[in-house]
Amino acid sequence: MSSAQICVIYNPASGRGWSASRLRELRRTWAERAVFWPTDAPGRAEELALQAAHSGFTTVAAAGGDGTVHEVANGLLRAKRSDVVLAVIPTGSANDYAVCLGLEDRWWLDDDPAIRPHAVDVGILRAPGRCRYFINCLGLGLVGKVAQEARHIRWLKGVPLYGLAALRTVLFQYQLTPMTVCIDEVERAAPTLAFSLELGRREGNFVLVPEAALDDGLFDYVHAGPLRRRELVRLLPRLLTGRGLPPNYPNLWLGRCRQVHLHAAVPLVVHADGEMFCVDTDGVCDLEIDLVPKALRVLGKLGAQGA
Numbered sequence: 001m002s003s004a005q006i007c008v009i010y011n012p013a014s015g016r017g018w019s020a021s022r023l024r025e026l027r028r029t030w031a032e033r034a035v036f037w038p039t040d041a042p043g044r045a046e047e048l049a050l051q052a053a054h055s056g057f058t059t060v061a062a063a064g065g066d067g068t069v070h071e072v073a074n075g076l077l078r079a080k081r082s083d084v085v086l087a088v089i090p091t092g093s094a095n096d097y098a099v100c101l102g103l104e105d106r107w108w109l110d111d112d113p114a115i116r117p118h119a120v121d122v123g124i125l126r127a128p129g130r131c132r133y134f135i136n137c138l139g140l141g142l143v144g145k146v147a148q149e150a151r152h153i154r155w156l157k158g159v160p161l162y163g164l165a166a167l168r169t170v171l172f173q174y175q176l177t178p179m180t181v182c183i184d185e186v187e188r189a190a191p192t193l194a195f196s197l198e199l200g201r202r203e204g205n206f207v208l209v210p211e212a213a214l215d216d217g218l219f220d221y222v223h224a225g226p227l228r229r230r231e232l233v234r235l236l237p238r239l240l241t242g243r244g245l246p247p248n249y250p251n252l253w254l255g256r257c258r259q260v261h262l263h264a265a266v267p268l269v270v271h272a273d274g275e276m277f278c279v280d281t282d283g284v285c286d287l288e289i290d291l292v293p294k295a296l297r298v299l300g301k302l303g304a305q306g307a
Contacts, residue, residue, distance in 0.1 A: 006034035007052040008089070009045050009072055011064035019091035022106070023063060026089060029109060034061070039068070049075025052084075059085045059299075065092015066136065070273035073135045073296060077122065085117045087299045093150075093157040094274065097136045100200030100214060101300030114301045119294035120214040121199055125272055126288040134272035135296060137203040138289065140262075141177060142194040142224070145169045146204060147271035148279065162204040163236075170232050178265040181223060184257045194224040197260065197289060204274060206239035209254070215302060217293045218256040225251035260289040 008030065010023055027036060037052070039045045045062065049072040052060045062072035069088055076084055090098035090105055098105075107115060123134045139147060150165035179192040196203060198220040201212040209220040222245060238244065247254060264285045270277040278284040 004033055004035045005057060006030065006059045006061060006087070007048075007055070007057040008034045008036045008061040008063050009039065009048045009052065009068070010036060010062075010089070011039050011045065011068045011091075014064035014068060014091045014093075019064070022089075022091050025106070026063060026108060039064075039071075043071065045071035046075040046078075049073075050079050051075075053079035053081045057084065059087050061087035061089050063089035063091055065090075066094055066096050066274045068092065069097050070135065070275050073122070073273075074133050077133045077296060082297065085297045085299055093161055094202075094205050096202040096205065097200060097273070099202055100136060100212075101298060102302065103300060112301075115299055117297045118215060118300055118302050120296055120298050120300075120302075121217060122292050122295045123197060123199060123219065123272075124290050124292055125270075125277060126290075127278065127284045127286060130278070130284075132272050132277055133292075134199075135298075136200040136273050137196060137198050138270065138272050138277075139194065139196040139203060140268050140270040140287075141192055142169060142174070143196055143203065144194075144269035144271050144276075145173045147274050148269055148276060149173075150204065150274075151276075159205045162206065165204075166206075166236070170229055174229060176226055177268075180263045182261040183221060183223075183255070184259055188223070188253070190223075190225045190251075192223065192225060192264075193227055194222070195262070196222040198222070201244075207242040207244050208239060210242060210244040213302070214298075214300075215294065217291065218258060219260075219289075219291055220256055221254070221260070223253040225253070227251055258291045260287070262287045262289075 037048050045068050062069040088098045125132045146165045146169045149169050176191040180189045198209045198212045212220040267280045267283045
């Protein structure tokens, strides 16, 4: 292995191709400290992270969007190396996890003593024949379809990207699904528009739960029942301005938990950290989700952004 202690796994296409200049700047800044491994296909970042962890690197950096971070985190968690630290270099379309960690766009240019390793929680998502870790958020129903729709919009990033994806989904894919959700052994059966589990405070640039913390040992959940389209449009400004969802809103249940079992009457569309876990053609109707406390070490400033 190189004498460098940092392995940077980077996605050359992150930020819809707008990240090249930032990656060049990172290369110059970390030239003596890091080696750089590019990804070349979906899933490749996960395998590179697994390789880097087993090769003795003390820090593995994910340079890209939330999808790259998701893959690298899964590789490190698979490696079961608690001494390896994940560093997030935000160059993507949303960069939700970097914001939740309190990281600025170019945090790596300065030697900020407030940026240090923290042990954070992760979620593990299981369905028949598949299993995945997530480190920021999970969404299904309407929010799963928003993540799916965002992947088809190539000319935008950030709030405009996810705002347009949300608008299209509300207008053309509004659907209530009969669903039974068991949250910490308390069961609720309801026609469901959307369900989200939050470790961080942002999902697709929207702030659903401002008080969510990455290291408190709990998920924050949002279970949306039969809300009307006009109610969704009315709530959108709150999510864009960081106020989050209102408490005690009819057919909207908020709370905290450690475990969720879920059964839907029709196949689900589910994202984990913005990456598609399953789509309706996969036929997944049952999910089991558990929280794994402090399972990953990550560089950040927890508390700086309400993370």
